[in-house]
Amino acid sequence: MRSLESTQFILFLAFLSFQTTSPRNLACPTCLEPLSRHGPQGFNRAAIAKSILRCQTCSKDFPSDGTFIDLTLGANRSTWQETLPIGVRLFRTKWISLIYEENWRKSFEKFGFPGPDREVELAETFLQTAVDPSRPDEENLLVDISCGTGLHSRRFAKSATFTAVVAADFSEAMLIQCHALLNEKQSPWNEKVVLVRADASRLPFASGSISAVYSGAALHCWESPSIAIAEICRVLRPGGVLVATTFLPRWKSKLQTTQKFMRLIFGTKIFFFEDELDELFETSGLVSYQKIKIDSYIMVCARKKQVPASNYGVK
Numbered sequence: 577m578r579s580l581e582s583t584q585f586i587l588f589l590a591f592l593s594f595q596t597t598s599p600r601n602l603a604c605p606t607c608l609e610p611l612s613r614h615g616p617q618g619f620n621r622a623a624i625a626k627s628i629l630r631c632q633t634c635s636k637d638f639p640s641d642g643t644f645i646d647l648t649l650g651a652n653r654s655t656w657q658e659t660l661p662i663g664v665r666l667f668r669t670k671w672i673s674l675i676y677e678e679n680w681r682k683s684f685e686k687f688g689f690p691g692p693d694r695e696v697e698l699a700e701t702f703l704q705t706a707v708d709p710s711r712p713d714e715e716n717l718l719v720d721i722s723c724g725t726g727l728h729s730r731r732f733a734k735s736a737t738f739t740a741v742v743a744a745d746f747s748e749a750m751l752i753q754c755h756a757l758l759n760e761k762q763s764p765w766n767e768k769v770v771l772v773r774a775d776a777s778r779l780p781f782a783s784g785s786i787s788a789v790y791s792g793a794a795l796h797c798w799e800s801p802s803i804a805i806a807e808i809c810r811v812l813r814p815g816g817v818l819v820a821t822t823f824l825p826r827w828k829s830k831l832q833t834t835q836k837f838m839r840l841i842f843g844t845k846i847f848f849f850e851d852e853l854d855e856l857f858e859t860s861g862l863v864s865y866q867k868i869k870i871d872s873y874i875m876v877c878a879r880k881k882q883v884p885a886s887n888y889g890v891k
């Protein structure tokens with residue numbers, strides 16, 4: 577009799593700790609409506625890993641596999657595969673994810689990338705201006721789009737600027753390695769990192785719900801940077817900030833033809849000429865465009881326009 581009572585008590589406690597909530601940020605990749613979440617309380621890695629996200633409109637569930645939640649249009653599909661450019665497929669291979677952080681990424685320093693610690697420090701000077709302490713915690717999160725193995729997500733989580741970091745990437749292999757490194761490099765801050773599989777061209781976040789977006793060394797890896805920037809503009813709340821880094825060519829004139837040829841093969845940009853990057857941002861709908869350049873490394877920052885309240889009631 578006693579053990580029956582204690583079992584009932586444990587079940588009651590489990591019921592209390594599992595809740596259905598509407599976090600208002602994660603959204604269905606199909607209809608872009610906010611998802612409801614059934615799982616433990618809190619927006620952190622453990623809670624999201626044990627949660628099921630549900631789209632009430634499309635009647636679809638997005639469960640976590642314990643590593644990440646798949647919020648791409650390919651979620652729940654086993655046979656269907658999009659035809660992707662080589663440049664995107666490359667990062668989905670396991671071997672690239674395994675050598676990425678210690679080998680591949682370190683080679684960027686030869687091109688002027690100042691290294692992850694400094695890159696995060698530089699980005700934070702812009703990103704922290706998007707934080708509003710008067711907002712609820714789940715609204716002051718940072719989305720690290722194309723996080724790769726999470727080298728920047730882990731560092732952002734360590735700083736006190738954001739309550740949580742969504743580490744998002746299209747590559748399952750990168751997310752698995754990101755998860756492994758979060759476990760290996762144990763630190764209390766790593767719990768702040770929530771892993772989501774997401775396509776930069778179809779971001780699974782509700783419109784106007786995100787304060788800050790960072791994307792390290794990825795603009796040139798996206799199949800359509802202009803669609804991705806439009807998506808980022810959609811998900812940022814007014815006043816929200818985007819910081820992104822990418823490569824500029826070193827020898828402009830010689831590279832015009834090489835670049836065209838490489839773009840043809842990889843199906844992605846590989847690097848940007850500065851004028852095309854400027855145009856991409858200056859026509860994106862984002863404002864206050866700023867740049868930091870070190871050799872071939874460029875960090876760009878832009879903000880979503882604040883719409884004055886008086887503009888809503890157009891006469």
Ligand SMILES: C[S@@+](CC[C@H](N)C(=O)[O-])C[C@H]1O[C@@H](n2cnc3c(N)ncnc32)[C@H](O)[C@@H]1O
Nearest residue numbers: 667722723724745746747775776792793794797
């Ligand atoms: C060069 S890595 C950058 C990783 C990390 N942010 C860094 O700074 O090292 C580029 C990343 O972009 C991701 N990627 C490519 N296409 C994507 C897409 N459509 N949506 C989201 N991520 C994408 C790749 O999977 C890869 O992890």
